[in-house]
Each structure stands twice: as C-alpha cells, then as structure tokens.
Amino acid sequence: MELTWKNIPLKEKKLTFSISLEEINGLTGNTVKELWEYLTFRKTDLDILMDKKKLNPEEKQEKRRKTVYLEENSLNKYFQKTVYEAMYYDIRSREIILKDPKKKILDSLKIVGLPEKILDHNLKILSSSERALVQLAMALLSNPDILWIEEPFLYLDKTNKKKLILLFRRMTEQYHKTIVWISEDVDMLYQYTNHISIIQNNKIIGEGITKEVMTQADKLKKNKIPLPEMVELTDLIKAKKNISIDYHRDIRDIIKDIYKHV
Amino acid sequence: MKRMIMIHQFFYKDLWKDFNLYIDKNKFTTISGPNNCGKTTLIRILNRDIITDNMILMNEIDINDYTIQEYSALVQCVIPLEIIFTERTLIEEINKIETSLDFRDEIIKGLKLTSVIQKQVKNLTSEEIVLSQIALALLRKPAILLLDNLHPYLKKRTKEIISFLKKYQVKTESTIIQTTTYLEDSIETDYLYILEKGQIVLEGEPREVFENDNRINKIGLDLPFMMDLSVKLKDYDLIDELEYDKERLVDQIWN
Secondary structure (H helix, E strand, O other), rough: OOEEEEEEOOOOEEEEEEEEOOEEEEEEEEOHHHHHHHHOOOOOOOOOEEEEEEHHHHHHHHHHEEEEEEEOOOHHHOOOOOOOHHHHHHHHOOOOOOOOHHHHHHHHHHHHHHHHHHHEEEHHHHOOOHHHHHHHHHHHOOOOOEEEOOOOOOOHHHHHHHHHHHHHHHHHHOOOOEEEOOOOHHHHHHHOOEEEEEEOOOEEEEEEHHHHHHOOOHHHOOOOOOOOOOHHHHHHHHHHHHHOOOOOOOOOHHHHHHHHOO | OOEEEEEEEEEOOOEEEEEEEEEOOOOOOEEOOOOOOOHHHHHHHHHOOOOOOOOOOOOOEHHHHHOOHHHHHHHHHHHOOOOOOOOOOHHHHHHHHOOOHHHHHHHHHHHHOOOOOOEEEEEHHHHHHHHHHHHHHHHHHEEEEEEEEEHHHHHHHHHHHHHHHHHHHHHOOOOEEEEEHHHHHHHHHHHEEEOOOEEEEEEEOOHHHHHHHHHHHHHHHOOOHHHHHHHHHHHHHOOOOOOHHHHHHHHHOOO
C-alpha cells in the first residue's frame, strides 16, 4: 500500500513522492525540510492518493490528526520543568483526547523502555539518550498511524538502537503503523529500512526497495549521496578483484561471502 | 608520562564507587561507554558544574582549590548547545576574546566558520552553534579542553573536526578529553577508556581496544563497520593485520 503526494510545489519544480504504508521507510537528502508541511497534511492543496485513490478533504484531515512529525531535539522547545509536566502539556496542546492521560503517559514510557521514575526528572538534567526516548514517548501519546522521525538513533548506544529497531518493527508489523525515518546515516537506513526515498536538490534521486535504490552506485555518486559502506566494499571487490559477491545488509553475510571466495 | 587529571577512589551517587581515572597530560583522550554510564556527568564534574566531596587533582592541585578565574583559564568545556551568546553575531563574540588575529583566523578557518561568523547568532544551526562553542573555547587557549558528545551535532563533519582538534592539541601541547558513544570518533585520539557500570572495562590505544569486538558489543557499543569487519576477518584468519582502509583490506584478503 502506498501513500502518494502528487506535484508538491518546490521552488520552480514539482515533486511527486510516495511512502510505503505499514513499513519502515527511509528518507534522506537535502530537500526533506521543505516538504514537511505537505507530508504532515498541514498543506493539503494538492492531490494525495492512498493506493491510487484520491483522498477527500475529510480523509486528509483525518490523516493529519493521525500523523506526527518528530523533529530532532524537539524537547528543547518545552519550558516545563519535569518530564511529566512536559508530557501532560503535550497532551493538552495537541488536544489529544484520552480517558486516562496518566496511564497513557506511563504506557508510552514503557513502550520506549523508560522507567516511571523519569517522570519526576527535570528536563534539563536528562541524559541525551533519555531526551531522545522521552521525545519518542511524547510522539506516541497520540497513537499516530504515520510517524515521521528525524534522526532517532543519534544519541543511542547499540543496545538502545536495537530496542528501537525492534519497536519500529513491532509498530509496523503488529500494529500496522508507518514509520518514516529521516536521516543522513545511509548505513543505518540501508540496514534497517524496507523502502527508501532520496530527495536531493528538489529531485527524487531514488525511490523504492532500499537495497535496490542504495546499490545504484553511479546514480548516488553523481548526486553526491554517500554510498553505504557495505555497498561500497562490495563494489570495490567486484571492481578490483573481479569477484562477484552479493549485496548484503548484515556484516556476517558479507564475511560468509568473502570466505567462499577466498 | 605526567598525569593532568587524577581521579582516585571516587564515589558519586549510584554511578561510581571507588572509581579511578587518570588522564595523561598533552594527550587527546576519549571516554566512551553505553548510554547513562556517566560520561556527561564526568565532564560536568571536571568542569565544576557538579561539586562533589571527592578530591580530583587537575595539574596536581585539587580542583576545588582553584579560583573561578584560574579554573576558567585552565579549563574550557563544550557541552553542545549550552551557551549564552551576549553579542549579535559570532564575530562580535569572538572579538571579545583577547588573542592574536592570526590565531583567531586559524581557528575560524580550521573550523570552517568563515561564512558563519557574520551570521546573527539567533539564526545559527545546531551544528554552527557547537562549532562556535568549540571556536570560543579554543580561542581562550585552555590547558584542558573538555568536549561532550559532539557527534550528534556535527554528524558527518565530526571526523574532520576531531582531526583539526588533534592537530591543535599537538601544536599547543594541550590536553583534550572528549566523551562519545561513537567509537569511530576515537580513532585519531591517543587513548580510549570504555566505561561500564561505574568502572573502566577497556582501555588503551583505540585500535588495540577495538580488537575486543565481542566485549565491546556486549557493553552495548558499536564498532564502526570497517573496524568490525577487519577484526572479524582477522579472527577468521582471512587477514593477518587489522586494516581499516577498504582498498588495502581488499588487497590483503586477496593478495
């Protein structure tokens, strides 16, 4: 299933852009910020199609209600003292209707792996990983169907990254949510997303299944998009030694393949 | 080797019990560890943002015995985005610091801030703010520079900035301490400590520490791809020596 924005006006150009629903999508490039008002349904004066069927104004409004865009460092804009106060403020300012706000707050914290005691912590003294996870917990308060999230892994160590990837997978596979992960980290996007879009200088450079898009080395290099290291190594082996190994997304598979050809 | 910082039998809340840490003078040291192991807290303690009862020696003197002026001449600290600009533009902030024009230009050029210095500080991006913080700290010529977790703010430019800082550190014979969860940020530095649960669990020259890939993964840290691959290929006897350059690694595998 796809959600498509047709002819988003970008300076002198128009851009048609799609995401794959109920999947982990990747989005990278230098044109992402300019699109956010359209992608979050704040601007809807264009055709938006769900599986090739145009959404009517009510459906667009409903999509807007169920979409969250989580900016990097979004916690900086909160003036509240404690985590609880900031989360409660978020519920009220976003007009999220909940029977039991406290329970929802606790559930959101539990989903991202934070303990209840963090609610009393001062926002200013949170560690960088705690801030990142509190931000995500806040985004989940409204139970969004589509979550746009900027650089979710920047502040996280390997253990927390793994937990978050598992969470994203659960959200998409079990709860049919759509994640769009916006990042400059092409290696992480290559490894963990199913579908990717690369938008550079107001143009779509590549869009589709992540492995297919990110192994088009010539195209990416021409548009100054860095190649994932695994792809770069695979291409180098082919070019230098004339040995064809497959494109892999897991280091253990690369090693197995190298071992076969030594 | 002379010690610049000595932390001995340190106790602090639940984080550290009987913790010892020694930082060499005139070296660039990296302190890494999983989330919430206390990296930023350690930087704040060394910067005297957090006062403890423990004795910490900085240049052989208890840090609590320095006056504020003495300490800020000795130590500068960059905690990303924790800065209050008092002037309208970055160049106006920079010009408040007494320093030679050559040195000032060298820092601005080295951090590639030439196009940024005339911008109004309220319009600076996060990356530009952090680079400004580094510039302002360097211009004060501290003996010790503390840097906390720059990578999330500098992203692709981190490697270039660490490289510049290493050259600066060698030239000025200063001491730099950085914290990070990104082990690739330690490659050009002199010494790496990895903390876990209040103790140093691995230490040494970065490339030597990286050979403990299983331990590092268990701690909850990532080895950068080429390092990880190289260590694993060596474990499988596919290469004899660790190599982080792709071309040289490919040549070594199929020599």
